[in-house]
Amino acid sequence: LGNTDIWVSHRQCAVCDWEAPVNLGAPINSDAAEGAPTLSEDGRLLFFFSARSGGFGSADIYVSPRVSTGPDGDMWGDPVNLGADVNTAGTENGSYYVREGGEPNAVLYFNRTPSGANIEIYRVSLTNEGEPLGPALIVPELNSPAGDQKVAVRADGHELLLSTNREGGFGNFDIWAFTRQGIHDPWSAPTHLDAPINTPDIDSQPSLSRDGRTLIFTSNRPGGYGAQDLWMSTRRPSPQ
Template sequence: MALHKENPIDGSTIWPVPTCGPVLILGEGYMNIRSVSVDILALLTCLSGSWSCGGNVDSSSERPRAIGAAQIETTRDATDADPVVHCSSPSAARYSDWSTPVNLGPIVNSTANEQNAQLLKDGLAIYFSSKRDGGVSDQDIYVTRRASVDSPWKPPVKLGPPVNTESADFAPNVSIDGHLLFWASNRPGGHGNADLYMSRRDDPNDDHGWGEPVNLGPKVNTGDFEQAPNYHQNAEEGGGNLYFNRGNPTLNLADLYYVAVSRDGVAHGDAVQVPGLNTTGANEQAASLRHDGKEVFFFSNRPGGEGDLDIWTSTRRNAHDAWSAPVNLGPRINTPVLDVTPNLSFDGLTMILGSNRPGGIGGNDLYVTMRSKHVNDSDDEDCAGDL
């Protein structure tokens, strides 16, 4: 009986290694090796020939399995809860709990604020905003790169003009194909306090090849604050939706919105509120969707959290159904202080967040958390809440 199986997503070979989890590489000096125990059910699932189960190492290039320079295992230890089952069907896909967030270290983080980070699809670049030494404004957009998923991150580099200005430029989001950049800025010539902008580049690996910024216009931008864009690309429909938050967060008026945006970065129609995710008298900000549109993460100060601002999540059956009631990610991810700007990787297994929790470098730091996916052979992609 073969213990390996072909990945139905891209044809790559996946080998079950029940005692080893996905590999995460962190900044120098931030090693955290966790002990591992094997779930008997997961092991039997592996041996029965399923293509992915607890501890499988996915060799697919679609999976940015490493995030920085010492290894960390994200399979469950003896104190972890069972993997979350997101629907009652026996064919349900299952995820492990998120691992304890780990600081990305002093190469990526500084004594200033870092947040709004995005791990690009290939796992070789992180775009984020920061007010570190050398910044020309309140905030600038930076990128850090590495040679491979097993290499350390290089020192972050400012994008420079025309993306960064003497005004605040922050909350970057790059499209899956790497050709579009969306971000927020309060530069002159906008419609309000902070507007959303878009830029294009021909070479998806040229971080200094971004073209002249384009304001997304009055159907998206208003006299209020528009921030934290997240472009959810839809291959079937040839375009996508841009998610963002609108409203003044200091007045608890920030809500999540979305608008249809083409592959050329052109907004079509008016932006509307995201049904089911917003609450009255609280902020909902920085929505990040999984690539299939069935799961979303955002941060909020709504009641029921662990602290001031927490990360919440919601799921749905498909991209056209209603969102479930949002659920707090709990004390492993959230703290009594600020836990903000979650951003999910393309494969849905890595999330980068900002936090000013104790033990950081200074201000808001970037942290990373991971989870693993367990799927049996009859995985039902239409199961309610299936992730």
């Protein structure tokens, strides 16, 4: 609709090809920038960032309920700003919804860029309707002096992937992995995923399947169709 928009693609089965993507249109997309969509595990709620007017800062995180699914496509309700517990006068982006290990309340991870500062990772607990259960809190062990951009969390809450341009990578945004023993424990020191996931190009925006076996991410590496393309990698079973 004039800037970065959110599109949807469907497929008939888990091993079928994806159909041509369709722009979600209004009220999800506007003449401002929208992006970084993430769905609740039941598909009822869509979280995304938008730079539309009426927010708290240059970009805020919104939630929209699914109204219906039918032959005419997915219908979404009016987006609701997540409010001052999440959004600030800075920029909020890169949201990722997960119900860690079957906890009663889901968690939304996202990044925040205060004016003139680095990108940092926060998290906030949510009600079943996607409302914040208090102010978002920074996750200190995930952050660095570099730009820590977007996370993906395995459904059991024991593994987290982060796109960041911190030292120790290949020189641009790379994907790093954190682990923890329990869902209430702090995250470990990060491990660089190395090749073939990371390259000297921009490798970013990770997203994990529910079972944690499939990683989808963006990259501008050679062999794609344009600038940032979607790539997929499947986790191999560990040797016995």
